Amino acid sequence: MSGAPLPRSLERLIEALSRLPGVGPRTAERLAFHILRTPLADAQALAGAISTMREQTRPCEICGHVADEVRCRICTDDSRDASLLCVVEEPLDLIAIERTGAFRGRYHVLNGALSPMSGVGPGELRMRELFERVDAAAAAGSPIREVIIATNPSPEGDVTLLYLQERLGTKVASITSMARGLPFGADLQYADAVTILRSLEERRGVES
Numbered sequence: 001m002s003g004a005p006l007p008r009s010l011e012r013l014i015e016a017l018s019r020l021p022g023v024g025p026r027t028a029e030r031l032a033f034h035i036l037r038t039p040l041a042d043a044q045a046l047a048g049a050i051s052t053m054r055e056q057t058r059p060c061e062i063c064g065h066v067a068d069e070v071r072c073r074i075c076t077d078d079s080r081d082a083s084l085l086c087v088v089e090e091p092l093d094l095i096a097i098e099r100t101g102a103f104r105g106r107y108h109v110l111n112g113a114l115s116p117m118s119g120v121g122p123g124e125l126r127m128r129e130l131f132e133r134v135d136a137a138a139a140a141g142s143p144i145r146e147v148i149i150a151t152n153p154s155p156e157g158d159v160t161l162l163y164l165q166e167r168l169g170t171k172v173a174s175i176t177s178m179a180r181g182l183p184f185g186a187d188l189q190y191a192d193a194v195t196i197l198r199s200l201e202e203r204r205g206v207e208s
């Protein structure tokens, strides 16, 4: 980084902040100087929150969402319909759907989408966990009646959608997709709640 010589510790913080998504070098400088001027206790609380979050969170053993415990707060909420499962690529997509307040089922986070071009196959995603979950629910006598595939409207999202349709079509009574309600290329996590709500309400069966 060029420019005015700064204390090494400050440079290190600027460098670390500039690696965050959407934060360029100038914004990183402004953030670092903002932190420099805040009371020491606030700066320590910020550093502590980052470190505690990293140490304490883990993927939920059932759905893969971020959790503080072995299971997340959605999977342990008995008021949520376990027979309705929404499959998303990332936790941020789940959060976008939760923002609508309209979905009362459970989730499954894949940790990405299939991308043969980039070498992302089923083994790189949480696919096996999904199939095992569907099988286990059926074996326990409380089968999943609908799987809503909420992958992004992108080539990777579509490949993932078709793969899931193929693999789950014989196991689940209804497989629906909400991707068609979103403009192609528009990531779910950036869509507004009204748009997500509409595509959720207008979700359609996936043709095989």
Ligand SMILES: [Zn+2]
Residues within 6 Å of the ligand: 060, 061, 062, 063, 064, 065, 071, 072, 073, 074, 075, 076
């Ligand atoms: Zn969970």
